[in-house]
Amino acid sequence: MAQETPNAIQYPIIRVRDITVQFGATRVLDGLNLDVKRGEILGFVGPSGAGKSVLTRTIIGLVPKVAGSIEVFGVDLDASNNSQRRNVERRWGVLFQQGALFSSLTVRQNIQFPMREYLRVSQRLMDEITMAKLAMVGLKPEVAERFPSELSGGMIKRVALARALSLDPDLVFLDEPTSGLDPIGAGDFDELVRTLQRTLGLTVFMVTHDLDSLYTACDRIAVLGNGKIIAAGSIADMQASQHPWLRQYFHGKRARAVMS
Amino acid sequence: MSGDPKLERIAKGNALALCATGTWTASFAPVLERMVADAEKLAGSPQNVFIDVSEVAKLDTFGAWLIERLRRSLTQGTVEAQIAGLSANYSSLVDEVRRVRATPVVETSAVTITGMLEQIGRAVAGVGGTFAGLIDMLGAVLAAGAHVLIHPRSFRLTSTVHHMEQVCWRAVPIIVLITFLIGCIIAQQGIFHFRRFGADIFVVDMLGVLVLREIGVLLVAIMVAGRSGSAYTAELGSMKMREEIDALRTMGFDPIEVLVLPRMLALVLALPILAFLGAMAALYGGGLVAWLYGGVDPEAFLLRLRDAISIDHFIVGIVKAPVMAAVIGIVACVEGLAVQGSAESLGQHTTASVVKGIFFVIVMDGVFAIFFASIGM
Numbered sequence: 001m002a003q004e005t006p007n008a009i010q011y012p013i014i015r016v017r018d019i020t021v022q023f024g025a026t027r028v029l030d031g032l033n034l035d036v037k038r039g040e041i042l043g044f045v046g047p048s049g050a051g052k053s054v055l056t057r058t059i060i061g062l063v064p065k066v067a068g069s070i071e072v073f074g075v076d077l078d079a080s081n082n083s084q085r086r087n088v089e090r091r092w093g094v095l096f097q098q099g100a101l102f103s104s105l106t107v108r109q110n111i112q113f114p115m116r117e118y119l120r121v122s123q124r125l126m127d128e129i130t131m132a133k134l135a136m137v138g139l140k141p142e143v144a145e146r147f148p149s150e151l152s153g154g155m156i157k158r159v160a161l162a163r164a165l166s167l168d169p170d171l172v173f174l175d176e177p178t179s180g181l182d183p184i185g186a187g188d189f190d191e192l193v194r195t196l197q198r199t200l201g202l203t204v205f206m207v208t209h210d211l212d213s214l215y216t217a218c219d220r221i222a223v224l225g226n227g228k229i230i231a232a233g234s235i236a237d238m239q240a241s242q243h244p245w246l247r248q249y250f251h252g253k254r255a256r257a258v259m260s
Numbered sequence: 261m262s263g264d265p266k267l268e269r270i271a272k273g274n275a276l277a278l279c280a281t282g283t284w285t286a287s288f289a290p291v292l293e294r295m296v297a298d299a300e301k302l303a304g305s306p307q308n309v310f311i312d313v314s315e316v317a318k319l320d321t322f323g324a325w326l327i328e329r330l331r332r333s334l335t336q337g338t339v340e341a342q343i344a345g346l347s348a349n350y351s352s353l354v355d356e357v358r359r360v361r362a363t364p365v366v367e368t369s370a371v372t373i374t375g376m377l378e379q380i381g382r383a384v385a386g387v388g389g390t391f392a393g394l395i396d397m398l399g400a401v402l403a404a405g406a407h408v409l410i411h412p413r414s415f416r417l418t419s420t421v422h423h424m425e426q427v428c429w430r431a432v433p434i435i436v437l438i439t440f441l442i443g444c445i446i447a448q449q450g451i452f453h454f455r456r457f458g459a460d461i462f463v464v465d466m467l468g469v470l471v472l473r474e475i476g477v478l479l480v481a482i483m484v485a486g487r488s489g490s491a492y493t494a495e496l497g498s499m500k501m502r503e504e505i506d507a508l509r510t511m512g513f514d515p516i517e518v519l520v521l522p523r524m525l526a527l528v529l530a531l532p533i534l535a536f537l538g539a540m541a542a543l544y545g546g547g548l549v550a551w552l553y554g555g556v557d558p559e560a561f562l563l564r565l566r567d568a569i570s571i572d573h574f575i576v577g578i579v580k581a582p583v584m585a586a587v588i589g590i591v592a593c594v595e596g597l598a599v600q601g602s603a604e605s606l607g608q609h610t611t612a613s614v615v616k617g618i619f620f621v622i623v624m625d626g627v628f629a630i631f632f633a634s635i636g637m
Contacts, residue, residue, distance in 0.1 A: 103501075104604030121289045125326075132325050132360045141361070149501075149601020168286045168320035199353040200320060 011074060013038045013171055013203045014059060019068030020227075021051070021058055028054050030227030031068070036171075041197055041204040043218030047245065050224045052207045053097065056173050059205075060094055061085075072171070090118055092171040093164030097179070099156040101148040107134075107159050108144040114166045133162040138192060154185045165196065174206040178213055186210060190217040211254060223249075264288065265316075265323075267295045275308045277344075278330070281315040284323025296326045300333045309334045314345025324350065324357045390616070397516075397594045398586075401524055404517040416522045423526035427488040428533055434487075435480055435534050436541040442479060443542030444549045446470060451554035460554055464561055465568040467546040472573040476539030477531075478625055481584040484531055485617035489592040492523055493613035496596025497606045505597070515597075524589040531585035532578055539577065572637050580628050587624055588617045 012035035021029040028051040036042050046052050057063040059070055061077060070077050075088050101110050111130045115121065131141055137158040148156060157177060164172050174193070178186035190213050196202055208214065214221055215235060222232040223246060231241050239250050265282035278299055284292060302309065311331055316323070327343060334341035346354060408415045450463035496519060499505050505515045543565070550556040556564075595613035599606050 103602035115286075119286060119289050121293055125289065125293050125322075128329065128360070129322060129325055132321055132357050135360045136321075136356060147602060165321075168322060195352070195356075199350075199356055201349070 011038075012036055012071075013073060014205065015071040016055075016059065017069045017071075019055075019058060019070065020066045021054055021063060022066050027227055029058065029065075032224075032228050034222060034229055034232075036203060036205055037220075038203055039197070039201060040219040041193065041206060041217055043214045043221045044205065044207045044224065045209065045214065045221060045249070046224030048209075051227060052224055053175055055224065056175055056205070056207055060092070060173060090167060091169050092173065093167070093169040095157070095160050095164045095172065095174045095177055097175045099148070099160040101156060101160055101163070103148050106145050106147055107151070110148070110159060111163050111166050114163070118167060129166075130162075133165055134159075136165070136192075136196065137162045138188065153180045154182070154189075157181065157189065161192075165200070168200060169202070171203045171205065174204060174208075176207055176209065178208065178210045183212070186212060187216070193217050263317075265292055265295070267299055269299075269302075272310075275310060276302070277310045277312050279312045279315060280327065281317075283318045284316050284326070285318055285320045286322045289322045289326075292323060292326050296330050299330055302334060308339060309341040310344045311341060312345045313343060313350075314347070316350075319350045319353060321353070321357065324353045325360070328354065328357045328360075393594045393598070394590055397520075397590045400516045401520060401590065401593075404514060404521045407514075407517065408521065414517065416518060419518075419522040420525050423523050424530060426491070427484065427526055428530035431484065431487060431530070431534060432537060435483060435538050438483065439476065439479060439538035440541040440545040442475060443467065443471060443545030443547075446475070446542070447546035447549040448553055451550065455554075461556065461560070461564055463546075463550060463554065464556065464564040467543065467550075468565050468569040469573055471539050471542040471546070472569060472577045474577070474625070474629075476542055477535040477577045477580050477584065478621065480535045480538040481531060481581070481588065481621045482618050484527070484534065484585070485588045485592075485621060486614050488527060488530075489588045489617040490610050490614050492589065492592035493596040493599075493610045494606065496520075496593060497599030497609055500597060500599045501601055501606065520589075520593045523593065524586065527585040527589040528582045531588075532581040535578060535581040539574075576628075576632050576637055580625065583628075584621050584624055587620045591617045591620060 014034070014036040016032060016034040018031045018033060019029055020027065020031055032055065034055075044052055044055070054063055058065050059072070072088050073091060075084055077085065077088065080088070101107075102113065105113065108127070108130050111133055112126045115126050115129065130144060134141060134144060139155065139158050139162070143151070143155065143159070148159070151159065157180075161172075161174075161177070164174075177193070178189050181189060190210075193204060193206070194217050197204055206213070206218065208218075218235070220233065221235060221238050223230050223238070223243075225243075225245055230243055231238060231246060238246055241247070241250075263282050265280065265284050265288050268279045268281070270277045270279060282288075311327060311334075313319070313327060331341045331343055343354065447463055447467055450466050451460055454460055454463055454466075496505070499519070505519070508515050508518055547558060547561045550561055551558055592613045595609040595616070599609045
């Protein structure tokens with residue numbers, strides 16, 4: 001693991017500068033800048049199709065960018081060599097929108113997969129840690145031997161989160177973690193993310209559409225529009241903003257219902 | 261962040277203190293596990309134990325669990341182990357792991373004689389199930405076909421044409437190429453061996469009968485089973501995995517009528533066409549080799565061919581094609597709809613589709629051979 005400088009606390013954990021992503025002739029991200037601070041939960045919102053998932057996938061390296069630079073944990077991902085990249089990848093966890101669990105492995109094997117690859121520890125410890133992770137995400141130990149096709153939507157999200165957390169990462173990306181969950185389940189999930197952030201000192205990058213999540217779980221909110229960050233700040237800043245989309249988003253019927 | 265983790269033993273009066281220092285995180289998990297296993301040997305000593313964690317620089321789930329594991333194994337009878345010096349940052353993490361109950365041991369069933377016998381029994385019973393499934397699908401397809409005959413408007417022409425393009429038109433180049441080469445090889449081998457008896461010309465008889473009756477249709481059917489049967493299974497299987505077939509059903513559509521019937525029909529129409537093209541390509545290839553390698557010029561080849569074969573040979577071959585197509589299609593669709601939720605299951609059923617498809621094609625060919633021999637064709 002890279003030695004960190006004393007001022008690491010101030011240095012952003014993700015530093016995105018001027019990135020541009022293009023699919024054919026459509027420019028999805030256009031010179032976007034974004035900082036994510038250590039230990040915060042950043043809620044990332046924007047209209048459907050604005051490129052929220054694209055940005056997430058660009059940061060984790062699944063979508064090629066045309067221009068710009070991305071630094072995660074102070075490592076420039078373009079300039080890094082393989083071992084540096086693996087080190088970074090080992091320190092982040094990703095929760096995909098559909099869970100992306102390996103369908104031919106059981107829940108236990110899914111959660112143990114990263115451990116098996118990266119750590120040389122005994123099967124006993126892996127089993128115990130798996131149980132701890134399952135308990136952390138609020139699942140019963142019996143779930144461990146089930147296959148992903150035998151789980152409900154909410155359970156898939158929880159297992160996917162457990163897998164994302166399996167190596168105790170410093171940073172997790174959550175792509176719409178509460179979509180498709182019932183309001184109680186979604187509320188629990190927000191609470192869970194909060195608790196994990198407190199207990200494990202996580203930094204969370206959360207793409208979401210869920211106003212409740214923004215109010216209860218997020219420390220800071222960034223808004224994507226026209227391929228750029230149009231606003232970033234606390235929920236109060238968002239409500240005070242005069243941007244038309246933001247006004248609609250945070251003062252619409254649903255937002256008022258959440259706030260009251 | 262600071263250095264490697266350590267666990268030091270310090271005696272304090274009648275109590276023992278275990279001082280944990282350094283980084284207790286996942287990256288050091290193997291070292292940590294060994295140290296903790298070492299310290300666990302202290303269990304049974306009469307002293308009380310304190311696990312002092314005040315000097316731990318960094319803690320995560322792995323470290324917290326190992327400390328908790330140590331605490332649990334050192335707590336025996338009247339002896340109690342306690343965690344001391346826990347900083348506020350990490351107390352919630354340790355509380356979290358404390359709630360974890362001891363892991364239920366995962367049982368992997370050992371290989372036993374009875375277990376193996378049971379598996380053999382299940383496999384044999386599965387054969388019966390396979391036939392039942394095929395007959396079930398045949399019935400469902402016929403019923404859907406009857407429904408379409410009565411209500412022609414429910415017939416999916418676009419879909420059928422699309423599948424015709426996929427399984428027939430796009431298969432032409434590869435089918436023609438391979439049957440052409442097989443025709444060449446048969447002719448070459450025939451000439452090479454018949455020449456010893458001065459019977460070069462009989463290669464034409466052999467080629468004509470073999471290609472038209474057997475090789476043409478059999479080879480094409482096997483290739484179609486590998487090419488289109490597998491595609492059908494994979495398509496239907498992934499639709500099944502993503503609940504698309506359930507969605508169709510809830511909208512009031514019969515998946516057999518919407519998905520299976522057009523595919524079956526396309527295959528039943530395509531295979532005779534492909535078998536015909538294949539047979540022609542094989543005869544052409546054989547004729548070419550007979551001319552260039554065997555010195556049988558094209559005119560003599562055609563004259564001999566006309567004498568050697570009759571329309572019966574052609575009919576025997578081509579009649580088999582739609583039946584084989586139906587068998588391939590039914591096997592592929594049954595396997596596709598049997599796919600369960602996992603990617604592994606999709607792979608298994610696609611393999612089974614091709615293997616069973618080819619097996620049934622060859623069995624059918626044998627049945628046809630007996631039948632035609634009996635009726636003297």
